[in-house]
Amino acid sequence: MKKVSVVILNWNGAEMLRKFLPSVVKFTNSELAEVCVADNGSTDNSVEIIQNEFPMVRLIVFKENYGFAEGYNKAIDFVDTEYVVLLNSDVEVTERWIEPVLEYMESNSDVAACQPKILSYRNKSLFEYAGAAGGYMDKYGYPFCRGRVFDSVEEDKGQYDSPAEIFWATGAAMFVRRDLYKEVGGLDGKFFAHMEEIDLCWRFLSRGYRLMCIPSSTVYHVGGATLKKENPRKTYLNFRNNLLMLYKNLPSRELDKVMRMRCLLDYLATVFFLLKFDFANAGAVIKARRDYKSMRTDFKPLREANLRLSKVDKIKFRYGFSIIMKSKLLGKKTYSQMISK
Structure with missing residues (x-):
């Protein structure tokens, strides 16, 4: 077989x-x-x-x-x-x-x-x-x-x-x-x-x-064969689903703090798109956040199940830093630089 x-x-x-x-x-x-x-x-x-x-x-x-x-x-x-x-x-x-x-x-x-x-x-x-x-x-x-x-x-x-x-x-x-x-x-x-x-x-x-x-x-x-990079539909799905993923899986002790920071970072992304006159992708981020909020209740049972079945208190390789800070402000562009002290 x-x-x-x-x-x-x-x-x-x-x-x-x-x-x-x-x-x-x-x-x-x-x-x-x-x-x-x-x-x-x-x-x-x-x-x-x-x-x-x-x-x-x-x-x-x-x-x-x-x-x-x-x-x-x-x-x-x-x-x-x-x-x-x-x-x-x-x-x-x-x-x-x-x-x-x-x-x-x-x-x-x-x-x-x-x-x-x-x-x-x-x-x-x-x-x-x-x-x-x-x-x-x-x-x-x-x-x-x-x-x-x-x-x-x-x-x-x-x-x-x-x-x-x-x-x-x-x-x-x-x-x-x-x-x-x-x-x-x-x-x-x-x-x-x-x-x-x-x-x-x-x-x-x-x-x-x-x-x-x-x-x-x-x-x-090849990559990007279905939806090209910075396609508004792709931007929408990436932002919305990332928020849903965090909501489904984050431990309760982290959820509020991480989501407050994500709100700030998402609106900064919106400003970034607007500065490029990319109104479609800016709108995609706003729509993603709005739809995440409306969908969150439907995902509550999945979150509860994930937390109940979890056997690991702290998961390795979810690093405790922000890659936006390290990449955009400190100029670290590779994985090896990113994880170096």
């Missing part, structure tokens, strides 16, 4: 499937893993391309677009392997990309999820924005990576080639134990897209599991 299901969630990505699926088929050991495409209600010819050009790929078809989070939740219900890889449709994989991650997880039962080293498809000497060599978070919910702090992306010179514990594994290429994924509730479908993998990883960590980056596995990610 195969141990791994590689699940690619597709929505109107016909050309990306033609471009990137061949590497997944070629470099995925068919004795070890199956390759699945879950079509999220596409209106292009994605389904026909899979059926006609990739008959070796398992096809799962949904009649509507459930978004990234709920789409993966529904797709994972269709597989029964021990491990699942959530793989974006714009990822090129490399030879033996599965084996080192699987070997590590097989040897470490307390590891819930892993990610490979993720480099940019457009410039393969650089780390990729969404995940790089593993993700972390500052005190106020801002994510950063080994290899990327805000928009400062490092060149890969082997500086992060050692396996490392991380706070979050990117949803662009996340290896996860299927039973634990189901146990903690999977990705939060109410998020629709963005921040949902960090929220999931926070739940894993709070319940005593570890997360890892295994850089001996390497993939190349």
Whole structure:
């Protein structure tokens, strides 16, 4: 029986499937893993391309677009392997990309999820924005990576080639134990897209599991293929979902203080957009805060459950500093500089 299901969630990505699926088929050991495409209600010819050009790929078809989070939740219900890889449709994989991650997880039962080293498809000497060599978070919910702090992306010179514990594994290429994924509730479908993998990883960590980056596995990610950088819709989802994630997971002793600071930082972001005459993104931040407040009551039961099931008082790798302060005021642009004293 195969141990791994590689699940690619597709929505109107016909050309990306033609471009990137061949590497997944070629470099995925068919004795070890199956390759699945879950079509999220596409209106292009994605389904026909899979059926006609990739008959070796398992096809799962949904009649509507459930978004990234709920789409993966529904797709994972269709597989029964021990491990699942959530793989974006714009990822090129490399030879033996599965084996080192699987070997590590097989040897470490307390590891819930892993990610490979993720480099940019457009410039393969650089780390990729969404995940790089593993993700972390500052005190106020801002994510950063080994290899990327805000928009400062490092060149890969082997500086992060050692396996490392991380706070979050990117949803662009996340290896996860299927039973634990189901146990903690999977990705939060109410998020629709963005921040949902960090929220999931926070739940894993709070319940005593570890997360890892295994850089001996390497993939190349285009990134931004669905919503481009600083797209107002992306800005809205990132700000709203980040606030919801903090509300769901922060310990009670921190919640009010962190949220007061986030309110200030979010309005500073609004001013920043206005100074650039970017009224659409400024409006997206305001709308995100307004909708967070209206949605918060619906998330109260999830918050209570997360706090009740938490086994860890203080989670590692959620650092106690502000990356805005360190990056914007102190000029620290790399992960190594960020965590240095």
